[in-house]
Amino acid sequence: MKPGITSSGLQSTGLADIQGRLLLARVVVLIIVGLLVVRLWQLQVRDGVYYRNLSHDNRTRSVVLHPVRGFIYDRNGVLLANSVPIFNLYVELGDVSDREALIGKLVELLSLERSELTGIMDTHAGGTPVRLKKGVSLKEAAIIESHRLDLPGVVIRPEFQRNNPEGGYAAHVLGYVGVASEEQLTREAVQGLPAGSVIGQYGVERIYEKTLRGHAGRKLIEVDALGHEKRMISVDKPQVGNDVYLTIDFRLQKLAEDLLGEEAGAIVALDPQTGDVLAMASRPSFDPNALSRGLRADVWNDILQDKRHPLTNRAIQGQYPPGSTFKIITAAAALDTNEIEPADTLHCEGRFRLGRRTFRDWKKYGHGEVNLRKAIAQSCDVYFYRLGYRMGVDTIAFYAGQFGLGERTGIDLPAERTGLIPSSEWKKRTRGEPWYPGETTSVAIGQGYVTVTPLQMAKVIGMIGNNGTPFQPHVLRGVWGRKGEWIDEWSPTQTTPLTLPAHQLETIQAALAAVVTEGTARESRSSVVTLAGKTGTAQVVSLRPESEEETPKRFRDHAWFVAYAPFERPRIAVAVLVEHMGHGGSAAAPLAKELIETNVWVWGGAKEP
Template identity: 45%
Template sequence: MNRETPLRLLTICTVVIFSVFLIRLWQLQILKGDQYLEQSLRNRVRIFRISAPRGIIYDRKGVKLVKNVPYYIASILPDVSEAEIDIEGLAELLGMSEEDIRKKLKGKKGQRLEPIRLKGGLDFEDVARIEARRSDFPGLIIETEISRYYNFGKTAAHVVGYLGKPTKEQLSMEDFKNLPEDTMVGRWGAEAMFDKQLRGRAGMKFVEVDALGRQLRTLRIIPPEKGEDLYLSIDINTQIVAEKAFQRRSGALLAIEPSSGEVIALVSLPSFDPNMFIKGIKPKQWLKLKRHPGHPLINRVFQSQYPPGSVFKLITAIAAMEEGLVNKNFKVHCKGFIEVGQWRFRCWKDRGHGIVDMKRAIVESCDVYFYELGRITGIDRIAKYAYAFGFGRPPGLGLSPEKKGLIPTTSWKLKTKGRPWYLGETFNAAIGQGYVSVSPAQAALLISAIANGGTVYKLQLLKNAEPEIISRLVMRPETLKTMKDALYGVVNQKGGTGFRAYSEHFSIAGKTGTAQVVALSPNERNLPRDHAWFVAYAPSSKPEIALSVFVEHGGNGGEAAAPIAKRVIEAYLLERDTDETNKGS
């Protein structure tokens, strides 16, 4: 029997088979090894997020403004095959459309280790209902994230803000990258402004699972890092008083520390309840807020601008004095109007003030006196001082979008209107009407700068923040003294327009303003026509608080806005006094 031939054939056969195996091994383990290793990892590892407790926001005295509450999300584990998911049942259980669920599942399966989030904002009842039926839905789990409860509700809503799903703009920012869906981020107020600090860092739990999806053991835990706590410069008690003092009227208030720019109270009314946003606001509620005629979602302190009215006379006065054109003894005879050519410019007091000097002109807010000052000084020089006090540019706090207001100049008019500047326009601008517009925040910066002797500080929302100087105007002592005397007189002197801000406890200095509203919309017809302004600081000798009050359609500044300022100042300073007494004893 021939042995060699068949054995040789068999040997060749063997060599071929083993060579094929070697090539295949090379292909599987060397060429595709990394890919298969990853696949085996994906088989066995699931990643669960451990959300980080968000930093707590306190007021300047350590009162908790927010607390963390759980936020439940229904998710599905990624290893459940599409065929196993009862989409119809799931849609019913979660109250979603089947299409929505399909959209969320689509294209994500198989490529991820984390659960796919289907629906957030579940309340406790939802969770209980889902838990009860979880066995019917393989892979359905409840994840917990952290959301907020706002202890003071509507109060300080525009300061504290609220959380929500990140907006498209936020998602395109570096800070917000790699956030899982349904993560709550700051959307407004301090929550948004300091989101990065407050957010902390989510932890991760790597869990080993077997082929049946059972979680066998935790491989690794990256613990979450709690977000930083924030101490805002806001004094919540002053804030409460301030919001109440508006008595349901719309308006804005910004109270700051003149020595640092720290915000003590920030009011924008009407407001909203940030707790509505906790579980993801319902479209209906959102529309209601959006369409509310009072625009509650706008932070009026920064986002609205109005003619400052007589408040602006302070700028005109300072400009005239600093330019050396007049001194405090400069006198004008007010007979109730001034005539330029065929035009007649009226003082608010028809009878006229008679002969007035600088101080009386401010105290009694004589328009004719400032027409005269305007004529002497000229709009461009007035504008220069307005800029020096922070007008015409955004204050730059970053709490909300900011309007920059408008301070007109001759060149501005030529450029935008294509027409030369008229003297009559200077008259209007000199008393804060016409083209001039400022935001309540800018008005507060002006009065704060006068209170501290000429320094415009950057606004600060955090307690004990390093003060930053935006600009400093070195005024002649005479100018400053005249202004301070006059502002004191406005509140404390007979005939002063701001007498309603008079306080028995503290010496308050301030200035009224009334912004004329040119046209009224039909539904505003029952309201007083004009907007009321009041800017003030106290104590007049050593100011600790400076504020601007703006009441929409409040009418006369002295009547509507001054009492609010008084209450806020009293609340703040009284509380400070009690604190100091307590500390002393």
Template identity: 40%
Template sequence: MRRTARDSEESARRVNRRALLMGGAMTAFVAVLGARMRYLQVDQAEKFQLLAEENRINIRLIPPSRGQILDRNGVLIAGNEQNYRVVITREDAGDMEQVLHRLQALIPLADEDVAEVVAEAKAVSPFVPITVADRLEWEEFSKIAVNGPTLPGVTPEVGLSRVYPLDRDFAHVVGYVGPVSERDLAELENPDPLLQIPKFQIGKIGVERWVEDTLRGKAGQKRIEVNHVGRVMRELDRVEGQPGDDIRLTIDAGIQNFAQVRLGEESAAAVAMDVQTGDILAIASAPSFDPNLFVRGISTRDYTALTENDHTPLANKTVQGAYPPGSTFKMVTALAAMAAGVADEKRTIRCPGYIEFGDRRFRCWNHGGHGAVNLSRALMESCDVYFYELAQEVGIDNIAAMGRKLGLGERPDLPMSAIGAGIMPDKAWKQEKYKEDWRVGDTINASIGQGYVLTTPLQLALMTARIASGTAVKPRLIHRVGNQTLPIDPAPALDIDMTHLAAVRAGMFDVMNAERGTAKRSRIVDETMLMAGKTGTAQVRNYNQGEAVAANDSLPWRLRDHALFVCYAPYDNPRYAVSIVVEHGGGGSLAAAPIGRDILLRCLTGGIPPLSAYPADQRNRIESQFNDMPLRAFGPEGPKPSRA
């Protein structure tokens, strides 16, 4: 059938419409494609460039240099030393175990160490570097650097590690650092990203722990370029972190060393304090330990030796040890009695050698009795009966209130670990603690520093400093942070009558200098440095009624009495106070007082105590003793080797 012109014209119009629709669709598609390409290549160029670079560029944290710890004169106590180490990054290493086995051929690396590194790497983000080994020798470090192309993800680094050049002298005060643990992280609400780096070290005890945020500083960062197998090709840029601030303590390294050496291998503690400022000049606990062992990873053998030592070298006895103060507490009872108006300098009490209360006999240390004694003589000869009688009249609540004024029963605010508050008991305390009423017998025991009363050596030094100065001085351990010296707030006057304090000081002077003073053998004869003090002997076991008191020498070491001594000097212008506790040392006058005198003289003279300060008949023995002491010599460049 032949098509008409009209039909042909209609067909052509339909074809043209379809062509236009197809062409428009293709044009629209090309326009959309072009717009998308422009968006990706021009508008989003920076974003995709960054995404591409992240495939070959890593950002890593740079641990900051830890702040140093120094003594009051700038002697280094805790510093940093160069440390060659090797780290591995999981995301760059590929097969970690294979890489680590290659590393074993270059450095000593046990199979157990390899397993530990792999486990650590799985526990953290893949980009976090894991320390494989540190404290490498230069030859080992060089081998790793040379073989770098065959060790993807492995990076040899030169870092810093903590070191304690004075080792045992400051172990209990400064403490030590160690790797961050899960427990450490759990204690922090928003942990610093640095702490998530495996084996990153933070303070564990002592000043290192309590001033951690100041010492740690802030992390830096570096951008590094890696190739397709994770090998570091180059460092693109670096932003250094902010080093931690240095901390300067109030402690004098020379006095601290002298105190530590003087205590020797006794289980003992000593604290020396400036009575005007509260600055702690020495705070020594013996025996001590080397904190460097913990930084480097202490062996099981070394740790067992420390934990099984019956003299407990890991414990800081100056703030953790809680001891009955014995007769060093008698000043508290005397001041409480005078404040309550039941005693003065003239009142005398007869001492027959004991008192009887109910069915119990409370004995004086002098079983034959002291006869009629006043306050000065009671302190000088340490008569127990005098204080038994006063305590019954004044009552435990008044005694406890006086003890707290002098710093007992309260926890000092210092950046040290496990500081104890001791116990300054009263009626309410016993009711709360034991649900029992306070008894008069408890008061009698407390009057001479026995029974429930417990104190730390630091508290005894503070008590002595307050008696000597007449002010509520507070102990201080931090002298300077960075470049800022911490201000010393003037200590307010004690709420104690000055005439009462003068009476107690006079009694303490007689303890050292009177013919019948309990510590006369440990006096200072130099008129410019005369001292006042008080001895104490604290029982560590209870005796049954009528049981004879055994001689200390006949008892096992752990059952012997503690020896205590507190002192200050110069008497007429007090500057320094010292407390000494020798665990199971026996009598305070024999075991503790000689140590206290030596440390006090070291504070007063600024060097080895001069022989002229000692009684003439003791000088040969003292000279020999000092010659045998392995003391450090501190020069302008820091500590010098100990002399034998």
């Protein structure tokens, strides 16, 4: 073989191989280009809308703007509840890839509890912002902002916090607010509210939630890769809630609470001609600011387990034996059924025998000859034992019902209790036992099964003072709208009047005036205004030592006093109940006297000393 021919053949073979590889490369490139074109078509044409929306969602976020709650004022425009701006710390869990690292950084920067942060994050899923801390200080806010690159998803938001400028005063009337639970958000009254919404949990804040709440807004923002806001795209501003004006007069409210001091009890003051609640005090109380700001679970449990029950509004939820204040009802029943005439007398020797039982009077040796006026003024038990025994429990129950006892007054506050007015039918139905005559004697003086609330007794004494005409108690005076006008004003609502004739009411009124001038409340006679009222001492236990000093306080009697003034045309009706303080004349009547005299000064009827 010739060398030249061999070299030329090899060159031809190599060239053909290179050309084949180039052709294969072209085919591969064409296939890749084709695949890229197909993929680009899928991304931009077929799935273009989907990916454009996905891209948009990844860089924008909708943020809820919670509204400012309306303010609450007393009848004279004294501010009782408002909203103040604060900074709150939130985290968007969807932006957090390493929770442990984030928690560690927050603990380092803000000295927060690791366990608390872990618990908060573990109990929330992604999708909604989670509040990590309420009320961030300016120093803490500056620290967060300076380390924002180390805190993915962490944001500080300006919001509003409920505030009661007068602290704990009127706490049971005003109530408090809190973040709505998942269960609460399913209720019809708040259904549709965004997660994290603050709603009324108690008192006026709860009853008038829709009025005070306003409407939430939203803003659309652009965020960076760490979830931090870059710019605002659009905003739908929240609508501020409406303001609520109450019938409460804060001057009387503060005085009523101060008069109770540290003693457990309640004071209610009404305008008997309208049903306006002028004051409603309940002790012990609580700090609505602390509850509205949020409490740790252990602190909240301590409040719930407090044996003094500070969350109970004793004015409408406390159910107590009325003691001798109930003699007003027994007297009305006896007069209307002709069981007694005002001038008729009964002899009281300090005890009433019924079968083998002896029912004793509070006055050991009795009151002697007693007519209706003296029986009420001196609070003669034996007189009313006899009347009750004659009439029977069902007659007493019927007239108690006329005074609205045994049922709710309908006041615009939550969880009002009914009290209890027993009857023979009630005992048979609930206990499967017949009614015994001896039980009637106890009922006739407000003991036994009878229980009432202080509000009910304020309404009772107000009915007597207002000549048998009752009005539904209420705390709302009106709603002031954002446009600067009244959008709702309360009109007095008259309820079913007493059927007692005028002369019988006048007899009872005169006897109640005698209670203060010559009877069990004579030490509370006023030089400023003429009072009419009735003392009461409600027995807590049936057996106790003769000496009150020897009796542990928790077993001592409750002190009652109900009154109205001025006698000629009442402007105020008051019920005072002080737990375990003994006699109504010494422990409760002086409190009512001071409150009533202050009301006279408030209305301009006398000069304050």
